[in-house]
Amino acid sequence: MSRHVAIVTDSTAYLPQQTLARHHITAVPLTVVLGDRALEDGTETSARALALALQKRRSVTTSRPSPEMFATAYRAAADAGASDIVSLHLSSEFSGTYDAAVLAAREAPVPVRVVDTGMVAMALGFCALSAAGTAESGGSPDEAVAAAEKCAGGMSAYFYVDTLDYLRRGGRIGAAQALLGSALAVKPLLQLDGGRIEMLEKVRTASKAIARLEEIAAERAGDGQVDIAVHHLAAPERAAALAARLRERVPGLVDLHVSEVGAVIGAHTGPGLLGVVISPR
Incomplete structure (x- = not known):
């Protein structure tokens, strides 16, 4: 048998x-705990509630x-x-x-x-x-x-965030660095490295940062067969547009997934997040 x-x-x-x-x-x-509400992570309801809670600066925690x-x-x-x-x-x-x-x-x-x-x-x-x-x-x-x-x-994962504030709250960067970044309109690009989300680059303006995210993802994908996921938090149109551009730019793209993230990532990045995951076949 x-x-x-x-x-x-x-x-x-x-x-x-x-x-x-x-x-x-x-x-x-x-479990995502938003104030006194406990929701299952990864559902549409929890993603909407998470974005709203973050925008209103309410407490957000996760429970294993x-x-x-x-x-x-x-x-x-x-x-x-x-x-x-x-x-x-x-x-x-x-x-x-x-x-x-x-x-x-x-x-x-x-x-x-x-x-x-x-x-x-x-x-x-x-x-x-x-x-x-x-x-x-x-x-x-x-x-x-x-x-x-x-x-x-073989995996690569990159993330764009609208503001450094959530990274500051999560202890990823210092308050002075976050304040300076906001004053200079710096838009961070992050990467998954060693099991952690770490700073990769800082780019001026959102449009340039998203273009740079696309460029990095396309370069990493190369010409071989790959699967790609595009993630977002409260930015479905932005994610759909990035996914469409990657479909055109990556010749070996096999499967393309677009989905919204939950609190484990979202609490550290905030609404407006865009992420790209590249998995070589």
Whole structure:
């Protein structure tokens, strides 16, 4: 009897529900706490509420899934016939989600491989899809993990933000640097590096920064086959326009995803965020 490897991830992968269903991936949700409201991260409702809360400078926090939520997901996968589970999660630099999954894995009815991908958003989503593709082809748990790790190793993720203020609030940059940047109309470009979102470049004016983001993404994509995700927060038109331009500029583009981010990224970047994730095939 062949082994069935189930793939579990978390809501910060921002994979559409139809994609999760098509590849039989389970996404365990983080919680977004907006004042006294608790919402599931990664939903349209939470994204709208997040943008509004940030604009009004209200408190925004995120909470990892409980170990019991992971335990429930693992039991459901085992009950559905899984002999092994590969559980892929966002960078432990952002959240305790990985730790919660590790705790639940110890009591799971089948073996569970828990992986800190060092990724977030569709950088994590592409890892989950890579692992799922390997599992669907009859690959072993080790092969599914290797596919996800290879995917993560080739990943690039870049982000544009409208203001340095949210990075200052999150402790990413100092108050003086944020104030100077605002006075000079500096628009930051960030990158995912070492499991963290770090400063990449500072560009004058929004239009120049978005053009530079497009240029960086196109250069990184090159001529080989790639999948690309364009992320945004409360900027759907801006994201759609960037996605259309990348479709024209990247000759090897295979799949293009456009989706809104949740609080794990959004709380640090604020409304107006644009992000591009490039995953070589």
